[in-house]
Amino acid sequence: MVPTTKSTSRLNAHTPSSTYNLDNAFRRKLSTKMASDIKNAKSKLRTEIKNIYSHVKPGDTMVLSESSTVCNRIMHSALYMNATRIGCYLSMPGAEIQTGNFVRHALSHGKRVFVPYLYKPTPSKTSDEAEAKPKRRIMELLELNGLQDYESLERDSWGIPTLKADSVADRWNAMGGKGTSDVQDADNEGAEHEERGLDLLVVPGVAFDEEGRRLGHGAGFYDRFLQQSGQEVAGKREHGVRIGVGLTGQMVGTGRIPMEDTDWAMDAVVVGNGRVFALGGTDV
Numbered sequence: 001m002v003p004t005t006k007s008t009s010r011l012n013a014h015t016p017s018s019t020y021n022l023d024n025a026f027r028r029k030l031s032t033k034m035a036s037d038i039k040n041a042k043s044k045l046r047t048e049i050k051n052i053y054s055h056v057k058p059g060d061t062m063v064l065s066e067s068s069t070v071c072n073r074i075m076h077s078a079l080y081m082n083a084t085r086i087g088c089y090l091s092m093p094g095a096e097i098q099t100g101n102f103v104r105h106a107l108s109h110g111k112r113v114f115v116p117y118l119y120k121p122t123p124s125k126t127s128d129e130a131e132a133k134p135k136r137r138i139m140e141l142l143e144l145n146g147l148q149d150y151e152s153l154e155r156d157s158w159g160i161p162t163l164k165a166d167s168v169a170d171r172w173n174a175m176g177g178k179g180t181s182d183v184q185d186a187d188n189e190g191a192e193h194e195e196r197g198l199d200l201l202v203v204p205g206v207a208f209d210e211e212g213r214r215l216g217h218g219a220g221f222y223d224r225f226l227q228q229s230g231q232e233v234a235g236k237r238e239h240g241v242r243i244g245v246g247l248t249g250q251m252v253g254t255g256r257i258p259m260e261d262t263d264w265a266m267d268a269v270v271v272g273n274g275r276v277f278a279l280g281g282t283d284v
């Protein structure tokens, strides 16, 4: 198994704005302004990339060809060959690297494949915060039970093949236990003997840069997941080596992706034109 590289991954959005002794109210105002500037810049970049691909229809030959370049590149890597537990998004039709053949390959070669599931956690009985405001949806990765299970998934409103809510309780969660983490027992008996974590995680994005920065659709699903699954166990991050995959036009110049404190960078980016950017010694 290829060890994950140490943390290149948390790219701070900004350095302290000044060494002057600013008063707290001014500091707060400044950081609110910087945060909103970053959000606006992200939103502008999303629109720019979406415009490049606005003509793309489901089944577009450029998208299919770039998808097979990316997926073949990953499938030929030692990282993939040695992986037993893989996390991978299920693609929406249109301008996104299509992962269907990758998922089929992994399943038919005996790998365990975990895919995103979005849900609203049931409020915890002990948390005051949970009582106070309705929870937003979060993402966890749950296991596909083979090829037939994958082929039978129905698409959601974005066209993403999606796990049925009533099938979730019986599926292994990539981070341990069965089902979503909000309903797992706190003591999760026997959990210490159970396999958990991923060797490799394939991550979608709207844009990437050569240093592994990523811009998503703006819901923060991956950033939250990467934060929660980011501990190192035996020198290896629980969520595994993070590989961002993008179409050629989704690569933008270094420095163009604004980063917030909560954003996580990829360990590698594999692009539809065959280029691979591996960061911090990642072996892909």
Ligand SMILES: Nc1nc2c(c(=O)[nH]1)N(C=O)[C@@H](CNc1ccc(C(=O)N[C@@H](CCC(=O)O)C(=O)O)cc1)CN2
Binding pocket: 046, 089, 090, 091, 092, 096, 116, 139, 158, 160, 204, 205, 216, 217, 218, 219, 220, 221, 222
């Ligand atoms: N294939 C795929 N699956 C994924 C993601 C993804 O980016 N791609 N996600 C990554 O987190 C999560 C789902 N998040 C998503 C969030 C928003 C939109 C989306 O298209 N939303 C708007 C457009 C918003 C915008 O980008 O400006 C829409 O509904 O039209 C899609 C997926 C989990 N699964």
Ligand SMILES: Nc1ncnc2c1ncn2[C@@H]1O[C@H](COP(=O)(O)OP(=O)(O)OP(=O)(O)O)[C@@H](O)[C@H]1O
Binding pocket: 042, 214, 215, 216, 217, 218, 219, 220, 221, 222, 223, 224, 227, 260, 262, 263
């Ligand atoms: N770990 C976190 N804790 C709290 N807030 C977070 C966390 N991660 C992201 N956020 C917030 O979520 C919002 C959306 O984040 P961002 O614009 O980076 O999403 P994205 O990475 O583009 O989307 P996605 O991952 O869903 O494709 C931001 O306001 C961000 O501050």
